[in-house]
Amino acid sequence: MVQEEIMRRGPWTEEEDVQLLFYVKLFGDRRWDFLAKVSGLKRTGKSCRLRWVNYLNPDLKHGKMTPQEERLVLEFHSKWGNRWSRIARKIPGRTDNEIKNYWRTHMRKKAQEQRRKSSISPSSSSSSSITHEENERNFYDTGGIKLLQVEGEKKSSDQEQDGKSMKVYSMDEVWKDIELLEENEEKMNKPIMGSISPLWDYSLDSLWKDFDWSSFR
DNA sequence: AAGACCTCCAACCGCGGAACG
DNA sequence: ACGTTCCGCGGTTGGAGGTCT
Numbered sequence: 111m112v113q114e115e116i117m118r119r120g121p122w123t124e125e126e127d128v129q130l131l132f133y134v135k136l137f138g139d140r141r142w143d144f145l146a147k148v149s150g151l152k153r154t155g156k157s158c159r160l161r162w163v164n165y166l167n168p169d170l171k172h173g174k175m176t177p178q179e180e181r182l183v184l185e186f187h188s189k190w191g192n193r194w195s196r197i198a199r200k201i202p203g204r205t206d207n208e209i210k211n212y213w214r215t216h217m218r219k220k221a222q223e224q225r226r227k228s229s230i231s232p233s234s235s236s237s238s239s240i241t242h243e244e245n246e247r248n249f250y251d252t253g254g255i256k257l258l259q260v261e262g263e264k265k266s267s268d269q270e271q272d273g274k275s276m277k278v279y280s281m282d283e284v285w286k287d288i289e290l291l292e293e294n295e296e297k298m299n300k301p302i303m304g305s306i307s308p309l310w311d312y313s314l315d316s317l318w319k320d321f322d323w324s325s326f327r
Numbered sequence: 328a329a330g331a332c333c334t335c336c337a338a339c340c341g342c343g344g345a346a347c348g
Numbered sequence: 349a350c351g352t353t354c355c356g357c358g359g360t361t362g363g364a365g366g367t368c369t
Contacts, residue, residue, distance in 0.1 A: 119338080119339075120337095120338075120339090120362095121337075121338075121363095122337090122338090140355090141354085141355095142354075142355075143353080143354065143355095155354075155355085156339085156340095156354090156355085156356095157338080157339080159355075159356085160337085160338065160339080161337090161338085163356090164336095164337070164338080165337075192358065192359090193357090193358090194357075194358065195356070195357055195358085196357095206356090206357075206358080207336080207337080207338090207358095208336080210358075210359085211335070211336055211337085212335095212336095214335095214359095215334065215335060215336085
């Protein structure tokens with residue numbers, strides 16, 4: 111009750127990210143309420159899980175969908191509809207959230223294009239009793255694959271253009287660090303957090319200092 | 328130049344189901 | 349069997365940044 115009031119919400123800071131990463135490495139990506147508690151983060155377990163699943167997990171890819179991935183999304187969505195987590199499981203490195211967002215933004219665009227086309231064409235508009243709104247809804251709530259498969263192909267060029275303007279996140283160093291550390295771990299068979307990195311050093315310092323062991327039973 | 332509009336995506340919310348005592 | 353807690357899912361929102369007028 112009282113604790114809920116002091117819970118942090120909104121965007122995560124780098125410090126929080128590092129802290130969460132550390133504790134996930136330590137305890138695994140389960141028991142999120144427990145993790146939230148022991149980490150000292152003023153976040154709910156739910157929020158921690160979300161941050162890990164959608165952003166911090168080193169298995170994730172970041173950046174634009176490749177044309178192959180786009181095709182997979184379209185294919186699986188036509189099979190399963192809005193079962194995002196299920197689709198995500200079939201596309202390594204992508205999260206349900208990412209796919210969902212991708213679908214909503216890109217498919218909505220497609221639906222709008224489609225709408226425009228159909229309103230221009232007199233034959234199509236008069237032959238159906240379905241409204242434009244219904245059209246759009248049906249389009250991206252279920253399938254929509256048939257007309258998308260062709261267009262999905264040609265989209266790749268602007269996607270790649272967009273990719274160039276991808277932001278350099280401040281977390282980049284952390285990612286690189288994680289990659290390197292995991293490579294090292296595999297090679298040397300030694301725990302990740304034991305490795306030396308200025309980034310981890312910096313955060314661990316405050317981490318251990320701030321951590322209240324007495325509240326952890 | 329600046330305000331309006333659009334796009335993208337991180338994060339939240341509510342709910343249902345599984346696990347556990 | 350039942351209540352509680354936790355987890356995961358799908359839907360939605362809000363804000364940052366980009367583009368258009």
